[in-house]
Amino acid sequence: MTARVDTIALTGIRAVPVEVQVAISAGLPAFAVVGLGDKAVTEARERVRAALGRLGLTLPARRILVNLAPAGLAKEGSHYDLPIALALMLGIGALPSGVLDGHLALGELALDGTLAAVAGVLPAAVLAAETGRRIICPAASAEEAAWAGDRHAVIAAPDLLGLLGHLTGRSTLPTPPEPRLDGEPPLPDMADIRGQPVARRALEIAAAGRHNLLMIGPPGAGKSMLARRLPGLLPPLAPAESLDLCLIESVAGRGQVRPRISRPFRDPHHSASAAALVGGGNRARPGEISLAHGGVLFLDELPEFARPTLEALRQPVESGEAVVSRAAMHVSYPARVQLLAAMNPCRCGHVADPMLACNRAPRCAADYQSRLSGPLLDRFDMTIELAPTPPAAILAHGPGEASAPIRARVLAARARADARNRGLAGLDDTPAHLRRPMTNAELEGTALDQAAALDGPARELMLRASERLRLSARGVTRVLRVALTIADLAGRERIGRPQLSEALAYRRPPGPAAGLRAAAGPPRDRGGPHARPSHPPQ
Numbered sequence: 001m002t003a004r005v006d007t008i009a010l011t012g013i014r015a016v017p018v019e020v021q022v023a024i025s026a027g028l029p030a031f032a033v034v035g036l037g038d039k040a041v042t043e044a045r046e047r048v049r050a051a052l053g054r055l056g057l058t059l060p061a062r063r064i065l066v067n068l069a070p071a072g073l074a075k076e077g078s079h080y081d082l083p084i085a086l087a088l089m090l091g092i093g094a095l096p097s098g099v100l101d102g103h104l105a106l107g108e109l110a111l112d113g114t115l116a117a118v119a120g121v122l123p124a125a126v127l128a129a130e131t132g133r134r135i136i137c138p139a140a141s142a143e144e145a146a147w148a149g150d151r152h153a154v155i156a157a158p159d160l161l162g163l164l165g166h167l168t169g170r171s172t173l174p175t176p177p178e179p180r181l182d183g184e185p186p187l188p189d190m191a192d193i194r195g196q197p198v199a200r201r202a203l204e205i206a207a208a209g210r211h212n213l214l215m216i217g218p219p220g221a222g223k224s225m226l227a228r229r230l231p232g233l234l235p236p237l238a239p240a241e242s243l244d245l246c247l248i249e250s251v252a253g254r255g256q257v258r259p260r261i262s263r264p265f266r267d268p269h270h271s272a273s274a275a276a277l278v279g280g281g282n283r284a285r286p287g288e289i290s291l292a293h294g295g296v297l298f299l300d301e302l303p304e305f306a307r308p309t310l311e312a313l314r315q316p317v318e319s320g321e322a323v324v325s326r327a328a329m330h331v332s333y334p335a336r337v338q339l340l341a342a343m344n345p346c347r348c349g350h351v352a353d354p355m356l357a358c359n360r361a362p363r364c365a366a367d368y369q370s371r372l373s374g375p376l377l378d379r380f381d382m383t384i385e386l387a388p389t390p391p392a393a394i395l396a397h398g399p400g401e402a403s404a405p406i407r408a409r410v411l412a413a414r415a416r417a418d419a420r421n422r423g424l425a426g427l428d429d430t431p432a433h434l435r436r437p438m439t440n441a442e443l444e445g446t447a448l449d450q451a452a453a454l455d456g457p458a459r460e461l462m463l464r465a466s467e468r469l470r471l472s473a474r475g476v477t478r479v480l481r482v483a484l485t486i487a488d489l490a491g492r493e494r495i496g497r498p499q500l501s502e503a504l505a506y507r508r509p510p511g512p513a514a515g516l517r518a519a520a521g522p523p524r525d526r527g528g529p530h531a532r533p534s535h536p537p538q
Contacts (some may be wrong), residue, residue, distance in 0.1 A: 003090035003528035005106045006133070008081040008124045009075050012331040013247040013286075015123035017131075019069045020080065022087040027063035033084070035068030037075040040282070044078065048085045050111040051160055054412040057094055064088070072328050075285050075494065079118035082107035082136065085160060099167050103155075104128045105136040113160040114518035118143045122148060122246055128318075129153070135164065140174035144250060144257045151176045184262050190406055191399040195389035199226050202384045202506060204406050207233035208413040210439040210484030211478075212317070212339040213378055214302070214508070217386030218349045223342035227298045228265065232339060234295070236261045238437065241294040244334050248293055251288045252335075266346050270304035274312040279333055280324045289316050289331040295366035302343040303371040310376055311459065313339075317379050338441075340381065344368070350472070352387075381478040383508035412487040424450050438484045446478065452480040457497045465504045479503050 115138035125148030142156030157163035165171035279287035320336035346365040350356035483503035
């Protein structure tokens with residue numbers, strides 16, 4: 001006798017249909033699971049056997065073969081426990097034939113028959129909704145499954161006994177409640193920042209254009225404090241972005257998955273591996289860059305990360321997609337993030353202060369910053385240097401400008417950019433309510449040439465500055481993007497010389513010069529609460 005139950009396999013953030021086929025035939029007693037499953041899949045037979053035993057169901061002393069089709073697709077995870085158990089119950093007659101037609105099942109079985117939450121319930125529920133099927137899942141994952149559509153199409157069981165009673169009509173499982181958004185905690189406010197006008201201005205520009213930003217400064221300058229306030233300046237997640245983020249979190253097994261409004265902020269420790277940042281591992285899972293999709297990835301103490309780990313970020317940051325390639329699989333995860341990083345100018349952090357600098361200054365700054373490759377630094381649209389705000393200035397200054405008015409300016413600039421950029425790019429037919437805004441950081445090629453048309457003086461400045469600063473083609477592109485964002489914030493239709501000059505001031509010169517420029521003079525000559533970025537020669 002044979003039986004079939006539908007389930008899923010995960011490929012990236014997509015659920016792929018898989019059919020569990022069970023054949024019970026004459027022969028020596030055996031229980032085999034085939035179909036390119038990992039260790040968790042092959043161990044399912046013992047969990048299933050124990051769970052069925054708790055229901056008083058004994059597997060026949062015959063040859064039992066479980067096939068996971070298609071056999072050439074790699075299967076990972078413990079969510080195959082439940083569909084295997086259901087297929088066996090169909091095969092031995094514990095469930096009536098046809099009762100599971102039009103259903104899709106997944107869940108992990110404990111030895112006592114209870115069902116535990118598994119990763120990937122949301123992608124499975126999305127697939128079930130698209131194909132007109134109902135989904136059977138653990139009760140702990142009911143709310144996650146309900147986000148995909150009709151909650152009445154979700155059968156959420158706490159254990160195998162309750163599910164058996166529901167399917168045979170002897171009892172009824174409750175319909176999952178209507179999912180609801182919980183209030184999110186308030187985000188840190190820019191009013192907490194005293195002084196630092198250059199950093200505040202750079203953060204506003206970065207938020208308006210979704211530009212990558214690198215902050216260099218000694219300990220206590222406020223780099224981490226500024227970084228944590230960037231999400232409060234950003235617009236809410238678009239529906240498509242929120243769905244993608246939920247799918248990523250579901251695949252990553254992040255527990256209870258709920259749509260969110262505010263953009264994610266991820267700040268991994270500098271000891272993180274390349275697999276932790278980009279994704280991968282023995283069982284491929286999304287990394288920090290994908291968990292920050294649509295939001296901010298903050299790398300504090302940037303040179304302390306392992307160099308191969310940082311180099312692995314270059315391609316995902318540029319393409320907005322993290323690709324994990326293995327001999328048996330090839331998956332990709334969305335990774336459209338705004339990269340924000342902070343670092344000290346040298347190991348001791350005080351190269352610009354003769355009273356605190358180590359005896360290797362300024363050579364220590366060149367050695368420390370040489371840990372970062374030029375191609376990685378070229379991915380940052382903006383680089384700023386911070387100096388500590390003197391205590392007297394902190395006491396003299398009241399609260400800084402709050403996040404709300406800055407965010408209003410950012411939203412206005414983004415709306416202006418989105419309206420212009422979509423007209424230039426002639427983009428897709430996605431419905432307006434699902435479409436995410438297009439930022440200046442995404443412009444390239446002809447679209448950027450049209451949007452960033454320079455007048456005569458600005459073009460002349462761009463040519464001279466690109467030679468003086470030795471800008472690469474990528475560097476020129478990023479300067480134009482930042483200048484366009486500055487023009488959007490100012491409400492200008494074209495990039496003028498002032499906007500281009502400010503954008504060039506945020507461009508890091510090649511080599512370790514950024515940390516060494518500050519060492520040329522005393523701290524008071526280069527910093528303070530009223531510092532301004534140094535502009536290139538006019």
